[in-house]
Amino acid sequence: MKQLSQQVKSLFLGSTLLSSSLMALILKAVGAAANFLMALVITQQLGAEVATSFYVYSYFAIILSVVVRMGMDSVILRQVSMFGRGIVFSTLRRAFGVVVVCSTLCLALGVGFAQLVSWISTDDVFIVYSIALTWSLTQLLAAAFKGIGRNAVAAFFDAIPVSCVVIMAVLLGLVPGESLVVLLVALQAIALVVAFWLMAQACKGVTQRRNRALIWSIDHMAVDALNLCMIWLPFFVVAAVADEVVASNLNIIIKLVMVGNLFIAVFNGVTAKRVTRLLSASESKAALRAARCQTLYALLWVFPVTFAVLYAGYRFHLFAGIQHDELVMAMGFLLLAQLINIVTGPVEVILAMARQSRRLLLITMVSFGVSALALSVFVWFSSLVGAALSILAGVAAFNFISAKHVRHQLGGWVFPRFYSANRI
Numbered sequence: 001m002k003q004l005s006q007q008v009k010s011l012f013l014g015s016t017l018l019s020s021s022l023m024a025l026i027l028k029a030v031g032a033a034a035n036f037l038m039a040l041v042i043t044q045q046l047g048a049e050v051a052t053s054f055y056v057y058s059y060f061a062i063i064l065s066v067v068v069r070m071g072m073d074s075v076i077l078r079q080v081s082m083f084g085r086g087i088v089f090s091t092l093r094r095a096f097g098v099v100v101v102c103s104t105l106c107l108a109l110g111v112g113f114a115q116l117v118s119w120i121s122t123d124d125v126f127i128v129y130s131i132a133l134t135w136s137l138t139q140l141l142a143a144a145f146k147g148i149g150r151n152a153v154a155a156f157f158d159a160i161p162v163s164c165v166v167i168m169a170v171l172l173g174l175v176p177g178e179s180l181v182v183l184l185v186a187l188q189a190i191a192l193v194v195a196f197w198l199m200a201q202a203c204k205g206v207t208q209r210r211n212r213a214l215i216w217s218i219d220h221m222a223v224d225a226l227n228l229c230m231i232w233l234p235f236f237v238v239a240a241v242a243d244e245v246v247a248s249n250l251n252i253i254i255k256l257v258m259v260g261n262l263f264i265a266v267f268n269g270v271t272a273k274r275v276t277r278l279l280s281a282s283e284s285k286a287a288l289r290a291a292r293c294q295t296l297y298a299l300l301w302v303f304p305v306t307f308a309v310l311y312a313g314y315r316f317h318l319f320a321g322i323q324h325d326e327l328v329m330a331m332g333f334l335l336l337a338q339l340i341n342i343v344t345g346p347v348e349v350i351l352a353m354a355r356q357s358r359r360l361l362l363i364t365m366v367s368f369g370v371s372a373l374a375l376s377v378f379v380w381f382s383s384l385v386g387a388a389l390s391i392l393a394g395v396a397a398f399n400f401i402s403a404k405h406v407r408h409q410l411g412g413w414v415f416p417r418f419y420s421a422n423r424i
Contacts, residue, residue, distance in 0.1 A: 023152035031155065032259040034163035036309075038170075039248075039255055040318060042180070045170050048248040052239050054180050055251055057124075059232045061131035066228055068102035069095075069136050071220025073143040074352045079213060080147025085203045087211040088144050092199075094215050095140050103133045127181050134188035141195040150202060157195050219357035223348075226368045230394040234375055234387030242383035249319045249327070250387055256313050257334045260306035260342070264298055287350070291406075291414045295345035306338050322384065330388035337388075337395040345414030347402035359405060367398035 043051040072095045080088060110125035138157055145154040165187055166180065231254065239247035310331050313319070319327055351360045371394025378386030407413050 023155075027152055027155040031163070034167065036252070036255045036259065038163045038167050039252055041167050041170050043248050043252070046180075048244040050180075051251070052244040052247045056236065056239060057127060057181050058131065058184070059228075059235065061128045062135060063225060063228045063232065064106060064128060065132040065136040065139065066224045067221060068099050068106060068132060069140065069221065069224075070098055070102060071217035071222075071224065071357075072098065072140060072215055073224070074220045074357075075215050075217050076140060076143040077147045078352075079211065079215070080144055083211075085148050085206045086209050088148065088199065088203050088206075089208050090211040091215055092140060092144060094211070096137060098216055099133070099136045099140065103129060103136070106132070127185070130185040131181065131188065134185060134192055138188060138192045138195055141192070141199055144199060145195075145202075148202060153195075153198060153202075157191055217357055219361045220352065223352075223357070223360050223364045226364045227398075230368050230371045230398075231391060233372070234379070234390050237375060237379055238383045238387050241379065246322060246383050249322050250330070250384055252313070252318060253310075253327075253331055253334060253388075254391075256309050257306060257331075257338050259309050260298075260302040260338055264294075264302055264342070264346075285411065288412050288414070291345050291350055295343065295414055298342040303339060303342050307335060310335060326382055326384045329382075330384045333385070333388040333392045337392040340392075340396050340399050343415055344399035344403040345406070347399060347406045347414060350406050350414070351402060356405070360402070363398060363401045363405070366401065367394045370394055370397040 039051065039055070042054060076091055076095060079091060107125065107129045110120075110129065111122055114120045114122050114125050142154040142157050145151070145157075166183060169183060170180075235247060235250055235254070238250050314327070314331065348360065351357075351363075371390045374393040375386060375390035378389045380386070403414060
């Protein structure tokens, strides 16, 4: 028990960020609740059709934002963690330029594509472009905040400012359904300005120097995009082959399961910072202990939270217009996917921080193929259960293959166990 206590403390105190990490956890909880409530309120107040349309725009824009960020999230986090606040603005300036150029190119391609097909309008293209651009810039700032140890600030800008205002606007009837995406863009733009001002305050008085290192990574971009597609492709397919009610329910279930992912992301930020320093010093055993500590924490705390929120959603009848058996099976498969994600540890973070981006990309491509194959087979038998099975298949493939490679990288499995000082 003493060893366990010491390991849990090291997770928080290894980077002397106890208060920031605890505050980040609280803010992640609030953000997860706000994000889920937003999906629920839009569905109940404006209907499943409006909710599905809103999230089709949002998720497509989020996937596009990953593409235009060119994998700079991981690179910025790693570089700022290693070299400190002195390179923040030089790095962000170059990263913002890349995002603007890539976003403008995607906008031009989208407008051209809209002229060729009738089911996409120019307005649709501009809406997706605006969401993707503002979200991308905010996420780059969040990565920089994590790099300088401001995990709480990064957690705040994940969902809280935007979701809470959207919820109030919908409940008060201030915004019709077709204006939700416009409100979303305006709120993200405001959040971006505030985040940039906070970064300026955090770096005030620090001598800035030029960052000459490469700041983008095609491999990281492809990994992030494929991971997002693996999660949200089933939503798009269900919206196309089933109906808005099933798609809306699937969206709510996934959001409930991903509550745990938001908490894990906080500790991924801390673990990434520690693993980067330990691996650069060739201390693989210490890096393995840090990763195992996070895995044990997630197993003992995050998984029960995930189960609890799913059960609460079921007991409070948050799902409507769907068969009971299909609902329970879909929730069970997604809960199993979360369990696999937890017990295999922060494998993606470790491979990214160990500069194994090409290997990580190959693993992701295989996992996405497995998920897409499962979706193409099972979605025709039951759209909801088939979508859940495809996510489970993709998550299992990614985590188990990654865990095997991490074992070779660090010399042991990330899955936690009680070990002596002389044994890994």
